[in-house]
Amino acid sequence: MKIKLGLLYGGKSAEHEVSLLTARAVSQAINFDKYEVYPIFITKVGEWIKGNPLMGPVDTVESLKISKETIRPNSITSFLPIDGDDASHLDVIFPLLHGPNGEDGTVQGLLEVMNLPYVGNGVLASAAGMDKVVMKQLFNEAGLAQVPYVHFIRNEWKNSQTALLQKMEGNLKWPLFVKPANLGSSVGITKVANREELLTAVEVAFKYDRKIIVEQGIVARELEMSVLGNDEPRCSIAGEVLPTKDFYDYEAKYEDGTTNYAIPAEVSPELLEKMKDAAIRAFKVLDCSGLVRADFFVTDDEEVIINEVNTLPGFTPISMYPKLWMESGLAYSDLIEELIALAMERFEEKQQLEHSKDGE
Structure with missing residues (x-):
């Protein structure tokens, strides 16, 4: 009997397209003689859509954007495959979700509550690994060398912008990298060389997250x-x-x-x-x-x-x-x-x- 594998991809994230590329690549490497592969697509607005089992590798990203019956929020478990009248348990889920609402521990928490096996990191590691500030604080506990950085949230920037600018210019050396704290794939990241560019970059980063990290550049x-x-x-x-x-x-x-x-x-x-x-x-x-x-x-x-x-x-x-x-x-x-x-x-x-x- 084949192993029932759920491919979970897409997601309500700025890295949605990256997830689609990943899902296509994974489908092209899976042994379909061993696995029965069920696509589970999450749209950019957070709708969950289940598809029929894949018959083989996926050739195009567009074909991954399935548009069947949307899973109702109050019946999220209906993404499980159905055999006759009985819900058939997926053997394992392969989350291929990049960025917030997928890589940050949220979906991992759902799968934990449902007691489903899933590939990759658990809730704690996913959440800490997504938040660059928390991650760096834990790295500091492990004694790992890091570049100097400053972090702040939107409300702090609104109320204490001058003090934060002075802190960054006093503690860090140009150039700086301005990043949303909870995002990957270099989305929302800007390299800046002066205060004017820094101000613009902060506004760009705030489009993607309420928390920002500013790191000192390094020649390395x-x-x-x-x-x-x-x-x-x-x-x-x-x-x-x-x-x-x-x-x-x-x-x-x-x-x-x-x-x-x-x-x-x-x-x-x-x-x-x-x-x-x-x-x-x-x-x-x-x-x-x-x-x-x-x-x-x-x-x-x-x-x-x-x-x-x-x-x-x-x-x-x-x-x-x-x-x-x-x-x-x-x-x-x-x-x-x-x-x-x-x-x-x-x-x-x-x-x-x-x-x-x-x-x-």
């Missing part, structure tokens, strides 16, 4: 590493991002193909070990599971500075996470198999927990 190599596992995570080889633009923005990542990559990156054995140590420390301090991509800045003297981790890295054809594993000897289809196995392993462990006093 941009290196990435993929992490895979649950309690005993392991790391891939390192890869290097070689953007031809001023910085690695959304278009460079997903649209214009202008970014080059060095896979594997030219790193010394000592530097590789330092990166692996930092990646696993970051993975563990966030209590991650399944998969994480760790992003680093590495200075000329080989100081390893963690930038961030991505708890649901993309699976697009140009995504670093699967590329790094492929170059490490783990094929794309085998990577998906292992991620599903890790999801089931974590689920089975949770089923052993007691949920009543004294085991009653």
Whole structure:
């Protein structure tokens, strides 16, 4: 009997299109002889739409935008497949949702309440990994080196703009990177070189989030590493991002193909070990599971500075996470198999927990 796998994608997020690219790529790597794949599409306005089982790989992003009966909010469990008159339990969910309302622990919480196995990080790791401020605070607890930064919410900016500007200009050195705290894929991020540009960039970032983080720019190599596992995570080889633009923005990542990559990156054995140590420390301090991509800045003297981790890295054809594993000897289809196995392993462990006093 085939394993019933739910592909959950789309989402009410500025990264909706990235999710569609990821879903298409994953569908092209799944073993359809082993899995019965059910598409579950979330529109940009948050409507859940279930589709018929996929018969094979999806060729176009447009074909993923299914438009069947919308699942009513009060019957969210109706995204489960139906066999006759009985609801048939999905064996595992593969969330492919990037950004808020999907990668941030919200959907993970729903799946936990429904007691459904799912691929990737849990509620805590997803939420902490999405919020760049919380993530950096936890990294600080783990003793990981980071670039200087300042953060604030919309109300603080409204009431204390002058003080915040003085704090940023006094504590940080130009150029600065202004980012929404809860978003990925470089959406809403601006590189600025003066106060005028900073003011504009803050307004852009506030379009996407109520919290903003402003980071000091750094002259360094941009290196990435993929992490895979649950309690005993392991790391891939390192890869290097070689953007031809001023910085690695959304278009460079997903649209214009202008970014080059060095896979594997030219790193010394000592530097590789330092990166692996930092990646696993970051993975563990966030209590991650399944998969994480760790992003680093590495200075000329080989100081390893963690930038961030991505708890649901993309699976697009140009995504670093699967590329790094492929170059490490783990094929794309085998990577998906292992991620599903890790999801089931974590689920089975949770089923052993007691949920009543004294085991009653």
